[in-house]
Amino acid sequence: MTQFGTVTDATVVLGIETSCDETAAAIVMGGTDVLSSVVSSQIDIHAKFGGVVPEIASRAHLELIRPVVAEALGTAHIHHERIDAVAVTVGPGLIGALLVGVAAAKATAFALDVPLIGVNHLEAHLYAALLDDPNLEFPAVVLLVSGGNTLLLFMDGPGSYRLLGATIDDAAGEAFDKVARFLDLGYPGGPAVDLAAQRGDPRAIEFPRAMLHDGLDFSFSGLKTAVMNHVRKHPDVSSDDVAAGFQAAVVDVLVTKLLRAARETSARSVVLGGGVAANSLLRSEVERLAAAEGFRVALPSRAMCTDNAAMIAAAGWYRLRDHGPSQLDIGAVPNLSLVADTVRTNRAASHRDRR
Amino acid sequence: MGQSVKLLAIDTATEQVSVAVGDAHHVDAALHVASDRRHVEALVPAIQLLLGNLGISVHELSAIAVDVGPGLFTGMRVGLTTAQTLADLAEIPVVGIDSLSVVAHGALAVSPVDVDDADIVVPILDARRSQVYWSMHRNNFSTTNTLEEVRRPRVGDVAELLEDVMDRGQRALIVGTGANRYAEQLASCPETVRMGDRSGSTAFPFDPHVPHASVLLRLAAARVETGAVINAVEPLYLRPPDAEINWVTR
């Protein structure tokens, strides 16, 4: 059994993730060495509803958790006796979905007599880039963009970060989903808009860039409304052009603010995370513009951008090393925020530094 | 009594959480938490406390028993996931028992009514949205010391339940949270008689209208002793999922 304080490069963490519509398990050694990462997506099950149906997702997690964990162990050629700690997403996410993963993680930690580590799903996204590039240079500015979040964070190193900016209304991924649904492009919205945009002309329609020169916060609800108004006024407009114009506006705002934040904080690297980080225009623009200004660029692979359990295990390894295990009576927290968690994390860190 | 099987029973199919350790004849330890739906918070610490006090580990158990519902979906899933995971890691069987059977058998212990062989026992659990879950059991108490299920668990409104009871034309001994919630409507049927209301009973210190792990333990242990065990359990939802859309995406 690994005790708090003896977390090493050989420490094997089982990660479990069930916060939304992906049942995932992974085995990660030493916080960065991914021995296996299994993701079972329920996209097909939810596609006909055009969104994630919580009760359907929860039922699927219950069916999938056992085979997914077994596959993660099998692929890593690890017997369960070799697991040193169990990390699990405790929030944010759908309560019924989270509960399946938390129950499985607790039972595993208890039966194997190893530490349990509750992990913030958003914080875990920050570790995805580290998994792909363990030599990532800090300080870094991280743009975390998903269906539920649009956040700009300054990261000194693993486990130490502060919020620079966030969306004041819709998340970027939410805007992608709503526009995809409005244009009938399919589900999930991110890849659907990305594909249509590649066929369209991004300069055909000029959509507004809200708050482009105004701080590090974001707003996307006005853009979504502008798209809808344009299509209502011009019913014959090409959906591909609308998708391209919309995507160009979102990416322009995201990249502009990411680079401004990097400049203002004298960061060495810029990092992308979250499901929207798989967007092809966002990736190419960040790569092009950040390189031009001399920032190192960390673009996690698509598999690491989207929800997975390797990032949960990695975040768990750092959390165990720096803050110790969670209690067995923890619950799932559907609206767990990164900021509140960050405050706690940073307070604990500064306390330790003073000793 | 010789080498007996030792089971851990987990019941989280309603708002309450209960766990028990023992065999078909004895409850070595039991714990009940009126959890207010904090199933995932309460369950593993409760198991840890019980096993710790008995000085045994999960690996010394011969099987895990779990209430598979029908009941509260989130609670059922916490119980099923926990039971299945513990059983897999300890490499022991897992036994699923439905919540209505647990309520029916629990009620026998505290019933103020003498259960006659001609009666049927009807456990009824509140399913919300003006519906109830129920099943029917024939009394085999005189011969086999148990109840025999004659109607599989089902879901429906109270009118359907009453129709089902009338169709059988037997005295129906009703018990469970559904029997309480719809007491007035159910009393309109001349065949129904309430069970489980012996106040101040010391024989069974728990609410007899809610499934409890100590009863589940006894039913599951009897099944293990006859060798009828399996290695995977499935939930008994009885209702399709709500296709209520929540626009959450990754």
Ligand SMILES: [Zn+2]
């Ligand atoms: Zn995510």
